Amino acid sequence: MFILTQNNSIANQFIAELRDIQVHSERMRFRKNLERLGEILAYEISKSLHFESKEIETPLKKTQMEVPQEHLVLVAVLRASLPFYQGFLNFFDQAESGFIGAFREEGAKELEINLGYHASPNLDGKTVILADPMLATGKSFIRSIEALLTHGTPKKIHIAAAFAAPEGINYLESNLKIPHSLWLGTLDEKLNDLNYIVPGLGDAGDLAFGEKL
Numbered sequence: 001m002f003i004l005t006q007n008n009s010i011a012n013q014f015i016a017e018l019r020d021i022q023v024h025s026e027r028m029r030f031r032k033n034l035e036r037l038g039e040i041l042a043y044e045i046s047k048s049l050h051f052e053s054k055e056i057e058t059p060l061k062k063t064q065m066e067v068p069q070e071h072l073v074l075v076a077v078l079r080a081s082l083p084f085y086q087g088f089l090n091f092f093d094q095a096e097s098g099f100i101g102a103f104r105e106e107g108a109k110e111l112e113i114n115l116g117y118h119a120s121p122n123l124d125g126k127t128v129i130l131a132d133p134m135l136a137t138g139k140s141f142i143r144s145i146e147a148l149l150t151h152g153t154p155k156k157i158h159i160a161a162a163f164a165a166p167e168g169i170n171y172l173e174s175n176l177k178i179p180h181s182l183w184l185g186t187l188d189e190k191l192n193d194l195n196y197i198v199p200g201l202g203d204a205g206d207l208a209f210g211e212k213l
Contacts, residue, residue: 001169002044004037005186011040015186018162019201031083031208034133037162037185038087045129045158045183046091070127073154075120077102077132077144080205084133084162092129096121100147102140118144123152133204135161135184136197138171145176156180162204163188165197 004011014033017023024030052069055062072095076085079101089095098120130144141159148154157178162185169182188197196202206212 001182001184003184003187004040004044009040011037011185015162019199024202024207027208027210034083034162034204034208035087035090037133038084038131038160039090040087041160041162041183041185042088042091042129045160045181048158048181049127071125072096073098073121073123073126073128075100075128075130075144075148077130077140078117079209080134080203081132083208084160085131088129088131088160095129096126098123098128098148098151100144102144118147120148120151123148123154126152126154127156127158128154129158129160131160133162134197134200135159135164135168135172136191137165137195138168138175141168141172142175145178149178154178158183161185163197163200165189165191167191 005015014036018030018033046068049068049070051066053064054067056065072092074085074088074092074095075098076082077100089097099118101117128148130141132141135141145157157180159172159180160183164184164187166187167190172182188200190198192198201207
């Protein structure tokens with residue numbers, strides 16, 4: 001498991017601004033900071049990919065460069081992950097993309113995740129990066145992966161979240177049986193009684209795009 005804030009970097013500033021209620025009214029800034037974290041985590045994930053040597057011809061001579069050689073599929077969990085996903089797409093600009101609509105069922109006695117939509121390319125033998133800024137209970141990630149597996153069996157899944165709770169990580173590790181890696185911006189303290197991450201930042205989708213009815 002990789003946690004970005006285990007080492008101090010400029011990412012701390014982006015995460016601090018995402019949390020700060022004084023800047024929550026600036027939606028463009030909020031979206032941009034999620035995008036920046038996506039870019040940084042994309043860079044970190046890239047170090048784990050398979051690289052092969054490729055001949056490049058410069059104006060002066062031919063040379064060899066090690067470049068990534070994996071068929072990537074980026075998956076965004078709508079709607080909160082769109083800016084976060086964009087950060088990954090900025091770096092992995094040749095990747096295919098999939099989209100999942102997952103939301104909490106309001107008023108249910110127990111937390112229920114509704115999967116209203118999913119679209120994906122064939123995943124057989126490919127490397128999937130599943131991007132969602134908030135890893136709270138982990139249930140939406142498991143439901144999303146179950147939906148993705150109906151489109152084929154990936155070689156590996158990289159799960160990327162900007163903020164995570166220990167409960168969600170434990171749930172993933174107990175219920176996810178396929179090869180995977182976990183990439184986090186930061187690991188927070190816990191979930192509260194409403195299953196929101198503490199200290200967290202609130203509702204990432206509402207902060208990025210406005211409150212929903």
